[in-house]
Amino acid sequence: MHLHARFLDIIQAELAAMQASGDLPQGLDTRGVTVEPPRDASHGDLATNAAMVLTKQAKRPPREIAVALAQRLSRRADVATAEVAGPGFLNLTLRRAEWEAELQAILAAGVDYGRGAAKPGSRINIEYVSTNPTGPVHVGHCRGAVVGDALASLLAFAGNEVTREYYINDAGGQVDVLARSVHLRYREALGEAVTIPEGFYPGDYLVPIGEALAAEHGDRFVGAPESEWLKDFRGIAVAAMMDRIREDLAALAIRQDVYFSENSLGPRVQEALEVLDARGLIHQGVLERPKGTSGEDWEPRPQTLFCSTEFGDDSDRAMKKSDGSWTYFAGDVAYHYDKLQRGYTALVNVFGADHAGYVKRMTAAVAALSEGRVPLDIKVVQLVKLMKNGEPFKMSKRAGNFVTLRDVVDEVGKDVVRFIMLTKRPESPLEFDFAKAVEQTRENPVFYVQYAHARIASLGRKAVEAGIDLPEPDLSLLLPEELAAVKLAASWPRLVEQAAEAREPHRIAFYLADLAAAFHALWNMGNDDPARRFVIADDPATTAARLALARGLGNVIRSALGVIGVEAASELH
RNA sequence: GCACCCGUAGCUCAGCAGGACAGAGCAACGGUUUCCUAAACCGCAGGUCGCAGGUUCGAAUCCUGCCGGGUGCACCA
Numbered sequence: 275m276h277l278h279a280r281f282l283d284i285i286q287a288e289l290a291a292m293q294a295s296g297d298l299p300q301g302l303d304t305r306g307v308t309v310e311p312p313r314d315a316s317h318g319d320l321a322t323n324a325a326m327v328l329t330k331q332a333k334r335p336p337r338e339i340a341v342a343l344a345q346r347l348s349r350r351a352d353v354a355t356a357e358v359a360g361p362g363f364l365n366l367t368l369r370r371a372e373w374e375a376e377l378q379a380i381l382a383a384g385v386d387y388g389r390g391a392a393k394p395g396s397r398i399n400i401e402y403v404s405t406n407p408t409g410p411v412h413v414g415h416c417r418g419a420v421v422g423d424a425l426a427s428l429l430a431f432a433g434n435e436v437t438r439e440y441y442i443n444d445a446g447g448q449v450d451v452l453a454r455s456v457h458l459r460y461r462e463a464l465g466e467a468v469t470i471p472e473g474f475y476p477g478d479y480l481v482p483i484g485e486a487l488a489a490e491h492g493d494r495f496v497g498a499p500e501s502e503w504l505k506d507f508r509g510i511a512v513a514a515m516m517d518r519i520r521e522d523l524a525a526l527a528i529r530q531d532v533y534f535s536e537n538s539l540g541p542r543v544q545e546a547l548e549v550l551d552a553r554g555l556i557h558q559g560v561l562e563r564p565k566g567t568s569g570e571d572w573e574p575r576p577q578t579l580f581c582s583t584e585f586g587d588d589s590d591r592a593m594k595k596s597d598g599s600w601t602y603f604a605g606d607v608a609y610h611y612d613k614l615q616r617g618y619t620a621l622v623n624v625f626g627a628d629h630a631g632y633v634k635r636m637t638a639a640v641a642a643l644s645e646g647r648v649p650l651d652i653k654v655v656q657l658v659k660l661m662k663n664g665e666p667f668k669m670s671k672r673a674g675n676f677v678t679l680r681d682v683v684d685e686v687g688k689d690v691v692r693f694i695m696l697t698k699r700p701e702s703p704l705e706f707d708f709a710k711a712v713e714q715t716r717e718n719p720v721f722y723v724q725y726a727h728a729r730i731a732s733l734g735r736k737a738v739e740a741g742i743d744l745p746e747p748d749l750s751l752l753l754p755e756e757l758a759a760v761k762l763a764a765s766w767p768r769l770v771e772q773a774a775e776a777r778e779p780h781r782i783a784f785y786l787a788d789l790a791a792a793f794h795a796l797w798n799m800g801n802d803d804p805a806r807r808f809v810i811a812d813d814p815a816t817t818a819a820r821l822a823l824a825r826g827l828g829n830v831i832r833s834a835l836g837v838i839g840v841e842a843a844s845e846l847h
Numbered sequence: 848g849c850a851c852c853c854g855u856a857g858c859u860c861a862g863c864a865g866g867a868c869a870g871a872g873c874a875a876c877g878g879u880u881u882c883c884u885a886a887a888c889c890g891c892a893g894g895u896c897g898c899a900g901g902u903u904c905g906a907a908u909c910c911u912g913c914c915g916g917g918u919g920c921a922c923c924a
Contacts (some may be wrong), residue, residue, distance in 0.1 A: 312861075314871090323866065326904070336904075360867040361904070364881090406924065446924045536924095561921050565848040575922060588850060590919085602924050604879060609857055630851050631919045656852065657918080691863085698860065701852055703917075705859085719872090725886055736883050756923070774862060791888095798888035809883050846886070 276388075276767035277376055279288075281366070282309040285322050288346045297342055302331050311765060318357070318365035319761065325362040336362025347474040361580060372756055372778055374749035376764045380826040385833040388766040390433030390774070397435045400426045400614050402624035403500070403523065403530070404441040407515040408452045409477055411679040414626065418655045419679070419705065420695035422624035423528045424779035424838045426654070429622075431837050432774035436529040437618070444512045445536040446602060451475065452515070453507035457495070460483025460507075466494050483514045485655050511601075525683045527839050536740035539608045543600055546611040546643065547593055555581045555642055561589060571795055580607070580770060585638030606632075607639045614644050621650040622777065630654045651777060656702040661707040686711040689840045693720040696783035696838055719787050723831065724843045726790035730828040736809045744814055747822035751815060753806075755799070756823050759792045763830045779838060793827050 275283070284548075285307065292298040304324070305800065312321040318593055325340035332339060337358055344356040355367040380387045402422020403414050423438070455475040462468045463485040472477040472698040487495075487510065487566060506543040518534065521530065550556050560574045575596035580603075582591050593604040613621055621640060633652045642648035662668040667677070683691055690711050697719055699702045710718060737744065752760070766785070772780040800807035808820040832842045 308866095313862090314867075317867075321867085322893085326866075329904070365867095408924095443924055448924055482896075489878085564920055572921070577922070592922065598923090601922075605924095627918055630916060633851075636914080654852075702860075703853075713886090721886065725884080729887090731886065733883065740883090769863080776864065778863095780861095781863075784863095784871090787861095791871085794887055797883075798879085798885085801885080803883060803889070804882065807883055846884080 275391075276771075277372070277485070277764055278309055278311075278768045279771075281320055282307070284350070286311060286325055289324060289328075292342065292346070294766065298328070298332050298334075298339070300313060301636075302328055304328065310768075311761070312363075312365060315758065315761075317359060317363075318355070318367040320366040320368070322360075322364045322366070325358075325364060329362065340364045352627075370750070370757060372543065373760050374752075375766065376801060377749055377760045377822065377826045380760075380763060380829055381822060384829050385836055387829055388833050389431055390767075390770060390772045391479065392501065393433040393435075394621065395743055397437070397618045398429050398432070398620045398622060399437045399439055399616070399618040400622040400624070401439045401613075402426070403519075404443070404529070405519065406443050407512045407519065408448055408475055409515065410479055411519055412676045413596075413660060413679050413682050414658060416526065416657045416679045416682065416691060417695045417700075418624045418626050419523065419526060419528055420692050420839075421655050421779060423526075424692070424696060424782070425622070425777055426625070427837050427839060428770070428774050428779045428782065429777070432770055434774075437532060439528045439532040439534060439613075441534055441603075442512070442516060442535045444508075445539075445572060445605060449508050449512060449624075452480075452503065452511045454500075455502050456480050456483050456487070456507050456511045457503065458827075460487045461496055462487035464496065466496075478519065480511070483511060522679050525680055526688050534609065536605050536609065538647070539612070541606055542612050543604050543608040546608040547604065549611065550580055550593075550607075550639075550642055553642065553645075555584065557581065557590075559590060561592070564589075564714075580635075580639065580642075582635045582638035583643050585634075587638045588636040591635045591638075604775060606636065607643070610636065610640050610650070611643050614640070614648055618650065621648060623650065623652045625652055625654050627654055627656045651779065653700060656703045658695075659703060659705045661705050662709055666835050667708070673698070674839075682706075684707075690718070690720050692838060693723075693783060696780045699778070699780055719783065720840065721846070723786045723790040723835070724841075725837070725846055726793045726846055727828060727831045727842045728846045730793065730824045730831070733808050733824050737817060740809060740811045742809070742811060742814050742817055744818040744821070747818040748815060749819055749822065751819040752823060755822065756796060759796060759827060760823065762789055762792050763827055765832065766830050782834050782838050786831065786838075789827065789831060793824075 286304060289298065289302070289304050293300050293302060304327070306327040307322060307324045309320050309322045312318060319374070324343060325336040328339055329336040340358040340362045344358055347353050347364070347366060348356040352369055352372050353366055354369045357365050359365050400422060403411070403415060403419045405411055411419070426436050426438045451473065452475055455470070458468045458474065459480045460471060461484075462481070479597050487507070547556060557579055558576055559579045560576050561579070563572045577592040577596055578594035579590040583589065589605050592601050593607070595601055610621065623636065633654065636652060637650050639649060685708060694706060694711060695704070713721075769781060769785050773779060797808070804810075810815070810817050810825055835842045
């Protein structure tokens with residue numbers, strides 16, 4: 275259990291004791307009590323709102339409760355001071371030995387510092403990327419990919435069992451278009467001059483597939499009717515695209531556990547429909563024309579509908595088209611039904627903003643299928659605006675010159691892409707500027723953090739070079755500013771817990787920037803005053819203590835970078 | 848028309864499942880380098896948290912309405 279959680283327990287225990295002894299009325303609901311570092315460090319190490327939360331229930335003024343609690347807490351050996359402040363906050367300052375012990379814990383745990391205890395029975399499925407297998411991964415998908423991947427790692431680090439999943443949309447009409455586009459490339463490979471008609475996939479990434487087919491089969495599918503080749507071409511094209519997509523993702527250090535094919539759903543679709551039907555959630559109906567749309571080609575059609583409005587959706591959603599065939603949505607419902615059958619206790623999906631309209635119907639479907647037992651949390655990430663030197667970087671899919679994820683990773687590196695994708699809340703639109711991304715300045719948080727880590731690594735080398743004979747570190751030699759850095763590092767486990775709870779991996783990126791700043795500030799004190807340097811040749815005792823601090827900070831930086839999948843460089847050049 | 852997201856310092860953004868005087872970077876201004884990597888640091892300045900109500904001991908944070916910007920909206924995937 276980490277330090278902050280420990281003190282929450284301690285305070286809860288004291289509150290229980292106060293109720294038992296009659297200092298407080300019995301039966302108080304103390305769930306709102308929190309223990310957190312105060313925003314202003316001068317207030318102390320920890321603050322609790324206990325008195326204010328309980329004032330109403332206990333029918334006592336908050337400061338009175340706070341004073342009583344403070345008296346109890348100040349008797350503890352690990353508490354230096356307990357002071358009541360403001361409207362009834364209770365500020366605690368811990369004995370410095372607590373922080374010294376915490377630094378020892380950081381050093382002992384290494385990159386596992388902050389890892390949450392395994393949560394038995396928590397099995398989370400997180401689906402992300404899931405781009406259509408009709409081309410390489412587009413740069414527009416990289417935000418969802420990084421957020422999804424970092425979130426998966428965060429949830430795993432926090433102690434959950436996590437499955438990373440990709441849904442392959444390999445069943446629809448667009449895959450037919452893909453197969454036909456490949457057929458054109460196949461004919462082209464055999465010497466025919468082809469033009470790619472409107473509505474086909476023009477990208478030259480299909481050229482090698484056509485060539486491979488030409489090499490293998492010669493010209494026997496050239497004039498053949500679709501019935502003879504379409505199915506096979508689809509399979510080959512999708513397999514090739516998925517290989518390509520996996521490679522693209524690997525370049526961003528993303529590897530998913532399950533690649534689930536829409537085609538493989540088979541009877542699951544009917545099964546899911548029957549489950550919903552059995553619960554009275556399926557009916558035949560005609561949807562109204564959506565207002566505000568032109569509706570020129572709209573006509574009323576009877577369809578098989580899922581009553582998603584009963585779960586807060588704006589409209590019921592078609593499971594079958596008017597011709598009786600399944601809709602895409604039906605497949606998605608069945609896919610989520612399959613996930614539920616696999617026994618996950620929570621589902622997470624990461625959607626791009628362009629799919630935000632699907633959130634309500636999917637949560638409705640999962641709520642219906644699981645009877646509200648399994649939550650589906652859909653994270654919607656806003657779009658990325660690609661920039662170059664402050665100018666919008668236009669891309670056109672039609673012209674076939676669209677920017678792929680691979681282009682971006684090759685240009686700036688995976689660490690930069692991953693980190694920058696986490697430098698804003700997902701709900702906030704993000705501008706990604708190629709020019710700035712490769713800059714190595716304070717403005718580029720990746721380098722800022724890696725630079726701190728590199729400096730820490732250099733300290734170890736420096737001490738060896740200087741030939742200092744280091745004693746066991748005596749952490750009581752650390753100065754107050756140095757201890758403040760330990761406190762920040764010690765908040766990593768709490769940050770993991772909260773970021774995982776909120777499912778917000780971007781908090782890790784912001785924390786890293788804070789931690790790096792704390793280290794850089796200490797480092798620069800050595801520039802102003804040689805006595806403040808980490809490595810002091812004629813003072814082995816201080817050097818040992820400060821190197822222990824540096825190693826501790828380095829551990830936490832590595833741990834946090836590891837969770838978001840960014841390398842911790844030990845040198846920068 | 849409806850739904851979702853956003854509106855915090857000149858700019859770009861944080862603000863931890865309501866808490867103590869709202870924070871950081873950039874830009875601006877003033878400093879720090881015979882010194883462990885100055886790819887860094889320190890200082891100064893800058894805000895009616897879009898507007899109006901409401902809930903609360905307490906609201907940037909929750910609720911309602913409005914204004915402004917973005918995205919999406921049967922039968923495609």
